[in-house]
Amino acid sequence: MSLLPETPAILEVRHAVRAWLARHEPAGTVVVALSGGADSLALTAAAVAEAPSVRALVVDHQLQEGSDRVAATAAARALDLGCARADVVPVDVTASGGLEAAARSARYAALDAGRGGHPVLLGHTLDDQAETVLLGLARGSGGRSIRGMAEYDAPWGRPLLWVRRATTRRACADLALEPYEDPHNSDPGFTRVRLRTEVLPLLEDALGGGVSAALARTAGQLREDGEVLDTLARQALASARDGDDLLVERLHEIPVAVRRRVLRAWLLDAGAKALTDKQLRAVDDLISHWRGQGGVAVGGGGPGVRLVASRSRGRLSADFVND
Ligand SMILES: Nc1ncnc2c1ncn2[C@@H]1O[C@H](COP(=O)(O)OP(=O)(O)OP(=O)(O)O)[C@@H](O)[C@H]1O
Numbered sequence: 001m002s003l004l005p006e007t008p009a010i011l012e013v014r015h016a017v018r019a020w021l022a023r024h025e026p027a028g029t030v031v032v033a034l035s036g037g038a039d040s041l042a043l044t045a046a047a048v049a050e051a052p053s054v055r056a057l058v059v060d061h062q063l064q065e066g067s068d069r070v071a072a073t074a075a076a077r078a079l080d081l082g083c084a085r086a087d088v089v090p091v092d093v094t095a096s097g098g099l100e101a102a103a104r105s106a107r108y109a110a111l112d113a114g115r116g117g118h119p120v121l122l123g124h125t126l127d128d129q130a131e132t133v134l135l136g137l138a139r140g141s142g143g144r145s146i147r148g149m150a151e152y153d154a155p156w157g158r159p160l161l162w163v164r165r166a167t168t169r170r171a172c173a174d175l176a177l178e179p180y181e182d183p184h185n186s187d188p189g190f191t192r193v194r195l196r197t198e199v200l201p202l203l204e205d206a207l208g209g210g211v212s213a214a215l216a217r218t219a220g221q222l223r224e225d226g227e228v229l230d231t232l233a234r235q236a237l238a239s240a241r242d243g244d245d246l247l248v249e250r251l252h253e254i255p256v257a258v259r260r261r262v263l264r265a266w267l268l269d270a271g272a273k274a275l276t277d278k279q280l281r282a283v284d285d286l287i288s289h290w291r292g293q294g295g296v297a298v299g300g301g302g303p304g305v306r307l308v309a310s311r312s313r314g315r316l317s318a319d320f321v322n323d
Contacts, residue, residue, distance in 0.1 A: 016163050023151075032047050032056050033120050043122075056086040060089065119154065125163050125165045125168060135191070148219030149161065233264075234265070247314065248287055295308040
């Protein structure tokens with residue numbers, strides 16, 4: 001649909017979507033995950049202009065009074081904008097492990113179930129990426145936590161990862177669309193909101209601007225580097241495996257950055273959960289600093305059971321052991 005006004009903001013969002021489609025070549029229909037907020041609304045308008053056929057999916061978390069109206073309004077906008085279909089999917093959020101996390105997993109499950117085999121475009125912007133990287137830097141460990149979000153991790157596509165949030169807002173204003181403002185997005189009880197409204201502006205001010213873009217760029221570079229290391233690790237894992245065990249002699253010569261990834265993938269496969277850097281290093285010591293030490297317990301066995309990685313006769317094995 002080339003009926004959209006050709007303002008700089010609209011053209012920038014369209015260009016980002018066009019470039020994503022050209023890189024990832026989804027066949028036919030794409031689904032847009034539409035919250036009704038500025039990011040996914042601008043994304044929907046641009047997708048309709050750029051993709052052969054667009055379906056919108058709006059998840060109604062049913063957590064706030066009137067959420068059904070918000071969802072219905074968003075779906076109606078999607079049809080106005082030219083989507084071939086727009087569906088509201090109500091979900092029941094059962095809050096185990098925090099409401100935010102429960103809402104997110106219910107949302108992704110509903111989008112996955114409703115996408116009909118097509119890729120799903122999400123409206124994450126460069127600003128979301130910068131916040132994610134900053135959170136990862138402060139809370140995570142290792143390069144994986146500051147890689148940020150992928151622009152395509154099938155079926156999830158993020159065409160706007162290099163577009164500023166201000167641009168999607170501008171695009172909506174240019175289209176005379178009134179985005180939904182989620183009250184959560186201004187609630188300082190959420191760490192992400194404080195990052196957005198307090199920390200990042202302070203960093204921008206102190207460092208003279210460009211911080212969000214630099215964080216997003218760093219994430220992009222780390223992701224590319226990390227993907228190479230992951231590929232090498234997959235190959236090394238395949239060659240070191242003997243049944244469920246690993247042959248130590250095949251792991252000795254591998255650079256430590258790759259070897260730790262091999263061990264991580266192997267332990268996760270064996271059922272490890274929430275692996276820490278300290279545990280991984282201790283398992284690595286079974287190879288690089290072997291002095292006959294005992295096994296290393298890692299999380300994952302459930303109550304009363306531990307997963308223990310140990311070395312014996314040139315092999316590493318991971319076994320569940322009762323406490
Ligand atoms: N209710 C919803 N229905 C459909 N899509 C949604 C909904 N809420 C969010 N999305 C999609 O997810 C994108 C990111 O939204 P938001 O930043 O609120 O998510 P989040 O809570 O940070 O979750 P995550 O970053 O894990 O996806 C939106 O741009 C939109 O594409």
